[in-house]
Amino acid sequence: TLADELEVPPTHDEIAELTVSFNKMTRKLKESFDFQQQFSANVAHELRTPLTVLNTKLEVIKRKNPELDQESTRFIDELSLQVGRLIEMVEKLLQLTHEYQLEEQSTILAEDLINSILPDFSESIQEKEISVTVELGEQELTGDLELLYRAFYNVIENGLKYNVQGGSLTITGTETQDSSQFVIADTGIGIPKEYQDDVFQSLFRVDDARDRKVGGVGLGLAIVKKIIEAHQGTITVEDNQEEGRGAAFSLTLPNKKEAS
Numbered sequence: 001t002l003a004d005e006l007e008v009p010p011t012h013d014e015i016a017e018l019t020v021s022f023n024k025m026t027r028k029l030k031e032s033f034d035f036q037q038q039f040s041a042n043v044a045h046e047l048r049t050p051l052t053v054l055n056t057k058l059e060v061i062k063r064k065n066p067e068l069d070q071e072s073t074r075f076i077d078e079l080s081l082q083v084g085r086l087i088e089m090v091e092k093l094l095q096l097t098h099e100y101q102l103e104e105q106s107t108i109l110a111e112d113l114i115n116s117i118l119p120d121f122s123e124s125i126q127e128k129e130i131s132v133t134v135e136l137g138e139q140e141l142t143g144d145l146e147l148l149y150r151a152f153y154n155v156i157e158n159g160l161k162y163n164v165q166g167g168s169l170t171i172t173g174t175e176t177q178d179s180s181q182f183v184i185a186d187t188g189i190g191i192p193k194e195y196q197d198d199v200f201q202s203l204f205r206v207d208d209a210r211d212r213k214v215g216g217v218g219l220g221l222a223i224v225k226k227i228i229e230a231h232q233g234t235i236t237v238e239d240n241q242e243e244g245r246g247a248a249f250s251l252t253l254p255n256k257k258e259a260s
């Protein structure tokens with residue numbers, strides 16, 4: 001039987017053969033992954049210019065025809081919205097396919113980084129009446145600050161986007177000898193457990209119907225993961241147990257002191 005056959009230990013030659021095939025497979029996989037990355041980057045790059053032109057033309061049409069009938073205005077607004085979405089997707093695809101090399105590393109107080117992000121969202125914070133709490137003490141962040149800014153920006157943006165009216169967003173940190181952990185917790189619609197690993201994949205959205213109203217393309221967290229991993233860190237998400245609803249993202253970064 002097959003079970004008996006499997007009990008026979010493989011010979012040295014068989015193991016060697018397997019190793020060779022395995023290495024070949026790994027190489028092929030990497031090649032096809034690189035190809036796909038390059039392909040996405042090229043397509044995104046090619047799409048950027050015509051989409052930007054389209055967007056500008058739509059604006060000009062609107063500006064030059066203030067007397068347009070209601071239906072045409074509605075069409076143009078709808079078109080602008082869709083083109084805007086495509087542009088966002090192209091920009092994010094370009095960010096995602098970019099190879100991050102951390103050349104410019106420096107250190108900043110984590111609180112300062114967060115406080116430079118929050119004003120960008122002051123409108124939606126006010127509109128949704130979200131109470132924002134930042135408790136980071138003297139914790140520092142070391143790395144490519146522009147990239148770290150983008151990573152925290154995307155997670156905070158989600159914590160507001162998927163939040164409920166009158167909800168809260170809490171950013172806290174803890175530090176051990178080797179690493180710094182940051183938790184960004186919201187009280188929004190949350191992420192079902194079965195999808196908590198998937199949200200970091202490109203183009204993944206929990207539920208298109210649920211998320212379409214909110215806007216977005218499903219690339220933000222894939223970018224965050226890439227940036228955090230480029231810093232040898234990790235990112236995970238779980239339910240926000242403290243509040244009984246919402247999502248809590250944990251970003252862990254190794255403590256490095258700035259090279260002097």
Ligand code: ADP
Pocket residue numbers: 154158159160162186188189190191199204205206207211215216217218219220221222246247
């Ligand atoms: P998007 O542009 O769709 O927000 P992301 O990559 O940032 O893309 O997130 C992927 C998906 O994960 C979202 O579409 C949403 O379904 C879910 N998600 C991300 N953050 C949150 C959050 N804080 N609360 C609830 N769902 C979230």
